[in-house]
Amino acid sequence: xxxxxxxxxxxxxxxxxxxxxxxxxxxxxxxxxxxxxxxxxxxxxxxxxxxxxxxxxxxxxxxxxxxxxxxxxxxxxxxxxxxxxxxxxxxxxxxxxxxxxxxxxxxxxxxxxxxxxxxxxxxxxxxxxxxxxxxxxxxxxxxxxxxxxxxxxxxxxxxxxxxxxxxxxxxxxxxxxxxxxxxxxxxxxxxxxxxxxxxxxxxxxxxxxxxxxxxxxxxxxxxxxxxxxxxxxxxxxxxxxxxxxxxxxxxxxxxxxxxxxxxxxxxxxx
Amino acid sequence: xxxxxxxxxxxxxxxxxxxxxxxxxxxxxxxxxxxxxxxxxxxxxxxxxxxxxxxxxxxxxxxxxxxxxxxxxxxxxxxxxxxxxxxxxxxxxxxxxxxxxxxxxxxxxxxxxxxxxxxxxxxxxxxxxxxxxxxxxxxxxxxxxxxxxxxxxxxxxxxxxxxxxxxxxxxxxxxxxxxxxxxxxxxxxxxxxxxxxxxxxxxxxxxxxxxxxxxxxxxxxxxxxxxxxxxxxxxxxxxxxxxxxxxxxxxxxxxxxxxxxxxxxxxxxxxxxxx
Amino acid sequence: xxxxxxxxxxxxxxxxxxxxxxxxxxxxxxxxxxxxxxxxxxxxxxxxxxxxxxxxxxxxxxxxxxxxxxxxxxxxxxxxxxxxxxxxxxxxxxxxxxxxxxxxxxxxxxxxxxxxxxxxxxxxxxxxxxxxxxxxxxxxxxxxxxxxxxxxxxxxxxxxxxxxxxxxxxxxxxxxxxxxxxxxxxxxxxxxxxxxxxxxxxxxxxxxxxxxxxxxxxxxxxxxxxxxxxxxxxxxxxxxxxxxxxxxxxxxxxxxxxxxxxxxxxxxxxxxxxxxxxxxxxxxxxxxxxxxxxxxxxxxxxxxxxxxxxxxxxxxxx
Numbered sequence: 001x002x003x004x005x006x007x008x009x010x011x012x013x014x015x016x017x018x019x020x021x022x023x024x025x026x027x028x029x030x031x032x033x034x035x036x037x038x039x040x041x042x043x044x045x046x047x048x049x050x051x052x053x054x055x056x057x058x059x060x061x062x063x064x065x066x067x068x069x070x071x072x073x074x075x076x077x078x079x080x081x082x083x084x085x086x087x088x089x090x091x092x093x094x095x096x097x098x099x100x101x102x103x104x105x106x107x108x109x110x111x112x113x114x115x116x117x118x119x120x121x122x123x124x125x126x127x128x129x130x131x132x133x134x135x136x137x138x139x140x141x142x143x144x145x146x147x148x149x150x151x152x153x154x155x156x157x158x159x160x161x162x163x164x165x166x167x168x169x170x171x172x173x174x175x176x177x178x179x180x181x182x183x184x185x186x187x188x189x190x191x192x193x194x195x196x197x198x199x200x201x202x203x204x205x206x207x208x209x210x211x212x213x214x215x216x217x218x219x220x221x222x223x224x225x226x227x228x229x230x231x232x233x234x235x236x237x238x239x240x241x242x243x244x245x246x247x248x249x250x251x252x253x254x255x256x257x258x259x260x261x262x263x264x265x266x267x268x269x270x
Numbered sequence: 271x272x273x274x275x276x277x278x279x280x281x282x283x284x285x286x287x288x289x290x291x292x293x294x295x296x297x298x299x300x301x302x303x304x305x306x307x308x309x310x311x312x313x314x315x316x317x318x319x320x321x322x323x324x325x326x327x328x329x330x331x332x333x334x335x336x337x338x339x340x341x342x343x344x345x346x347x348x349x350x351x352x353x354x355x356x357x358x359x360x361x362x363x364x365x366x367x368x369x370x371x372x373x374x375x376x377x378x379x380x381x382x383x384x385x386x387x388x389x390x391x392x393x394x395x396x397x398x399x400x401x402x403x404x405x406x407x408x409x410x411x412x413x414x415x416x417x418x419x420x421x422x423x424x425x426x427x428x429x430x431x432x433x434x435x436x437x438x439x440x441x442x443x444x445x446x447x448x449x450x451x452x453x454x455x456x457x458x459x460x461x462x463x464x465x466x467x468x469x470x471x472x473x474x475x476x477x478x479x480x481x482x483x484x485x486x487x488x489x490x491x492x493x494x495x496x497x498x499x500x501x502x503x504x505x506x507x508x509x510x511x512x513x514x515x516x517x518x519x520x521x522x523x524x525x526x527x528x529x530x531x532x533x534x535x536x537x538x539x540x541x542x543x544x545x
Numbered sequence: 546x547x548x549x550x551x552x553x554x555x556x557x558x559x560x561x562x563x564x565x566x567x568x569x570x571x572x573x574x575x576x577x578x579x580x581x582x583x584x585x586x587x588x589x590x591x592x593x594x595x596x597x598x599x600x601x602x603x604x605x606x607x608x609x610x611x612x613x614x615x616x617x618x619x620x621x622x623x624x625x626x627x628x629x630x631x632x633x634x635x636x637x638x639x640x641x642x643x644x645x646x647x648x649x650x651x652x653x654x655x656x657x658x659x660x661x662x663x664x665x666x667x668x669x670x671x672x673x674x675x676x677x678x679x680x681x682x683x684x685x686x687x688x689x690x691x692x693x694x695x696x697x698x699x700x701x702x703x704x705x706x707x708x709x710x711x712x713x714x715x716x717x718x719x720x721x722x723x724x725x726x727x728x729x730x731x732x733x734x735x736x737x738x739x740x741x742x743x744x745x746x747x748x749x750x751x752x753x754x755x756x757x758x759x760x761x762x763x764x765x766x767x768x769x770x771x772x773x774x775x776x777x778x779x780x781x782x783x784x785x786x787x788x789x790x791x792x793x794x795x796x797x798x799x800x801x802x803x804x805x806x807x808x809x810x811x812x813x814x815x816x817x818x819x820x821x822x823x824x825x826x827x828x829x830x831x832x833x834x835x836x837x838x839x840x841x842x843x844x845x846x847x848x849x850x851x852x853x854x855x856x857x858x859x860x861x862x863x
Contacts, residue, residue, distance in 0.1 A: 037329050038364050038417045040603065049317040053416065055362040059603055059632045063368075070671070073632075078361070078369060083412040084319035084335025092356055092412065093371075112559075114574075114583065119670050121632030124369075126362035128414060130333060131315045149558050152602025152697060154583040156574065157559030194559060194581075234557045234585060238600060238754070278617045278627070281658045282730070286690040295736055 006182050010167035017167075018178060019048075024218060026162070026174045029229055031142065033150050033237035039126075041151025043233070045143040048176055049133035054143035056151040059121035073118035077106035079140055081129040101137045102127075108141055108161065108190045108200035114154040123153060134177035135163050141190050141200065142226060149234055158234075160226035161190035161200060164215040166207060171215050173222045187212070189219040193227040196220050274366070274486045275510050284487045291475040297483055298328075303525045305479040306330075308533065310428060310540040312436045321411075321437025321458075323540070325429040327479060329419035332357075334411055334429035338439035338458075340400065340449065341408040351398020351406035353434075355384035357413035357426050364418035364482075382506045383413065383426045383466065386495035390464030390503040392434065397459040401444050409434070409458065420481040423493050427466035428533060434458055435541045464497040464504070465533045467526035476518055478525050485509065492522050496530040548590065555754070556582040556597060563595050572597030587754060600754055604630040604696040604726040606674035610665040613686070613724035614676070619652045626661065626676060628726040630696050633673035637663060642678040660686045660730070662722055682722070689720070689732025692743050694750040696727035701753040702746060709759050713745050716766045741769050 007018055016022065027048035036042035039055035059073050067074050079102040083090045105127065113123070125147065127140045141161035148155060165175040167183030180186055185205015191198055198216070207215065287297060296302065306328030314333060315322035321336035343350060357380040359367040372380075387393070398407040411433055413426045441454040470480035470488040477484060480491070489512020495504035502523065507514060546565030550556055560582045562573060569575040572584045573595050582588065586597040606612070606628070614635055618625035624642075626635040639651045642663075647654070655661065662684055666677035678684070694702065702723050703710050710723060719733040719742050731742045745762050752758055 036362070036417050038419065039362065041601065051315070053362070057361075057365055060365070061632050061634065076369075080360070082315075082333070082335060082414055083356075083410065084315055084322065084337050086318055089337035089339060089410050089412075092358070117670075118632055124361065126360065128360065128362055128416075130335075130414075131318050133317060149585050150601060152584055152599050152695075154572070154574075155558040156576075156581070156583065158557065192559075194561065231557050231560070235555055238555050238585060278615065278657055280615045280660045280691060282660050282686060282689060282691050284658070285688070290736055293736070299740060 007178055010179055010183060011170050011172075015170070017172060017176075019176060023170050023172045024222070026222060026225065027176065029226070031146060031229055031233035033146050033233050039147070039151070041147045041149065041153070043143045043146035043150060045139045045146075047135060047139045047142075047174070049131055050129075050136055050139050051131040052136060052139050052143050053128050053130060054140065054147040055126045056124065056144070056147040056153065057126075058123040058151070059118035059153070060124070062120065062122035067122070068120050071119055072115035073113075073121045073123050075106050075110050075113060075115060075123050075125070077102045077109070077125045077127065077144065079105055079127045079129070079137070081132060081136070085129045085132040101140070104200060104202065105137060105141055105144060109144060109148065109159060111199050112145070112156045112159055112192060113148065114156070117154060123148070123151075132177070134175050134180045135188075137161075138163050138174075138188050138190065138200075142230060146230055146234060150237065157192045157194060158227060158230045159190050159199060160193060160223040160230060161188065162219055162222040162226060163188040164219045164222070166205060166211065166215070171211060171218060173218050187215050187219065189216065189223070191220055191223040193224055277366070277486065279486050283483060287484060287487045288473045291472055291477070296477060298481060300477075300479075302475065302477045303528070305529060305532075306481070308428070308536055310432050310536055312432050312540050312544045319433075320439045321433040321435075323429045323432035323436065324416075325425045325432065327421060327425050327428075328481065329417055330415075330421055330425050331417045332413055332415045332422065332425045332429050334413045334426065334433040336433045336437045336458075337410045337412075338437065339408050339410070340405055340442055343399070343403065343406040347395075348403040349399045349406075350395040351408055352395055353387060353393045353409040353411065355387050355411045355413070355430055356380045357383055357415075357422075359418075359422070360414055360416075363415035363422075367415075367418065378506070378508060379422060379426065380413075382423060382493060382504070382508075383430060385504040385506075386427050386464050386466045387411070387430060387434070390462045390495065390497040392431070392460060392462055392464060394459040394461045400442050400449065405442065405444075405449055407439070407442075409437075418482065420483075420485050421468050421479050423468050424466055424479060427464075427495070428537065431463055431465065432537050432540055435460060435463075435537065436544050462497050462499075463534060463537070464495040465530045465537075466493050466495045466504070467522075467529050467533075468493040469522045469525065470509070471512055471514060471518060476521055476525075478529060488512070490514065492519070494522055494526040496523075496526050498534065500527050500530075502526075550588040553587045553589070555585070555600075556588045557585050558583055562588055562597075563590075566593060568594045570594045570596035572599050599697050601695060602697045603632070604628055606631070606633060606635070606665045606668040607725070608665055608668055610725040611662065611682075611722075612665060612674075612676070612726045613660060613662055613691070613722060613728040613730055614726070616655055616657055616659045616661065619656060622651060624651070624655060626663070628674075629693055629728050630726055633668075633670075635663075635665070635674040635676050637661075637676040637678060641666065641676065655685055660691065662686060662724070662730075665725075686722070686730050689730055690739055690743075692729050692731065692746060694727045694729065694746055696725065698750045698753040699723060699725055699727060701758065702729070702749050704759060709749065709762065712759060712763055713742060713766070716763070716770065717742055717745075737773055741766060741773070744769070 030046045033043045035044045036055050041056035044053045062068050081090050125144050129136050138161035145159040163175050164173050165183050165186040167179045185207055187203045190200035309326040311324045314324045315335050319335035320338045324333045359376040361367045361369050411430045415422055437458045438455045441452045441456045443450055443452055469476050469478050469492050470484050471490050472488045491509030493506045497503050548563050549561050563580040567580045569580045572586050573580050574583050580595045582597045584599045586599040588597050614626035614628045616624045617627045622639040624637045663676040663678040665674045668674040717738050722730045731739050733739050
């Protein structure tokens, strides 16, 4: 019921967007790690007005059993929007859109997780969109990969994600809701930063071949920026727990590191 | 929700909780009639929800959001709008909550919270009518648990009440037989408020605001909704099949009335903070 | 050859740690002559091996681990044991817990909801861990309370050569067993003392990767004990007679050698500990059939930690 009106223009004569951003400028982003106590790992992200929480459980026993994979863990992602996260109330039952987005999120995270370390088990990722203002699947991936890391799941990399789109003929990164609704197209993508490989790619709208290539390049650049934010958020979460005294002369401490906990043996990747 | 009688509880946990209670102590050191710290934050979904609140009770937390839509009235109540409360047990909130369509426990949670709001006439639905038989305001309050460490019911009840109390939505008018949105932002016509207070019966003891470890070993739970006039407006015995005595019920009502006063004060304070 | 981290730096998945002839060990992986972190943790270099000590994670069993688990299924001659963390349900075969012959109905000895201390005797990721429960300190737990922490923090709870756990035990005079799977059993007569122990373990979990933690936990406990003083009768401690040693269930005591004692500073250490059964202690314990009762008396004679004593129960026929 909130008023939603099509703006007169999406790009001003000065080349700025409705909210004053430059075409290649992200919205303000805040990521937090370890926001839920019951989950094995968790993270939240605020990106503009979009607000999402991700929780990870596992690896744990898989139910129902028919989903079991004998040589690896099953990564299960459930993306849900709260009924009140959008202008019109969303119906509580999962929609086809939510199911598809759950799948593409899972497919963008699977390549980086050492799933083979935990055969027969499941790693659950639950994403709840508390407030939706464009870019929720990408924000969900940003938060989910932080939650996975927070759960101690071994991964090749964090996965940053951003949508690049087009409005009034300009390519824009990190589309807001209006730009998404009234613009000419949208390309959500996610990357593995140290190799620039693309793990999520969707497109709608109308783009030329050249525009797609340019948009993808903008996306990769923005993902590098997002990756820095992700790393900072993770490190902050663990550094924050560090006590007042960061003294370096603790023998105990040294010794504890010697312990082999029987953690996952991570094999070489090559 | 909160019927964990089919889970395997370790004998050690079971005995420990009960043994402590028999000595007059709770696991976390609280008095039997004492809540964990309660934190109520309103306006947490400011851009999309008409009203919202995040409530924490200890390590349990829920978020509730309100949507106000203009819709058709029920045929049997053509001059009244309506309020509907839903809640689910999102698997995000606990390893005990399973994926899939709402199960009995989630439905009970939603219905009990809904009953607390509905039976107390929290909202004066006769003031939600725009055009009799045609257009009324319909109010949906939906609850999502984020962290479950016991007592989702009371957290949900608080969150719904706080969200309703902070809801602002555009007023609609009939002009020339047409429904028009005005610039005017209005509040929900709140008449009464009822807060649900849950107790666990464990052994011979009755404790308020159970944590998960207490729910796990309870004989049963009793939830009592108390309104602004100290009247009971809804009750539910659940969470196990253990019986209650009349003395239990009387004691639970006494504690519920007292705690409701405290909780209402907290909600009013939170609502004021937004204004 | 280049290193891209400082000692004990907190690193995150995908972070480049080294380039050149380095080898990736646990918590790290190698690709194209480069070593990256795979987890959030503290990066360490040993020789030319790079590893990352994880700060989070579920329990992945390892042979020799001492665990605390809850029996959730009794099936034939096997108990299935919930380890509370991780994807694997553990199995304990009656032959590895009872002395033969034993009753066909093994739930007579241990049933659903019972909590045990056992050792992981074998593990692979496909069939899950197998447990062994013959040996000193390996037994069904009675009384006390349970709490759980993230298994990645267990080494810190134990501390260097058991320093942390011994400090806590000495200060609070509680009995405690720390399972590698993150489950901790605590027993004291005084609930306030148990709550203090819980507070200490929670503090260690929250600040596991900080320095001088042993000192800070010590100071915290001292302070809290001071506050408690008066409300506690010091004489209460020594013997927990009322809780006595576990009732006669029916476990065979294996010969002493089984004692999980190998790596000094690692896990199992805490409970089977020295105080339990000094070397000179008569060994009526092992192997001899009968005398379930023998123990209790001796136990009482001993100053404390009675029940940590192995149970020298005899199964045989009943």
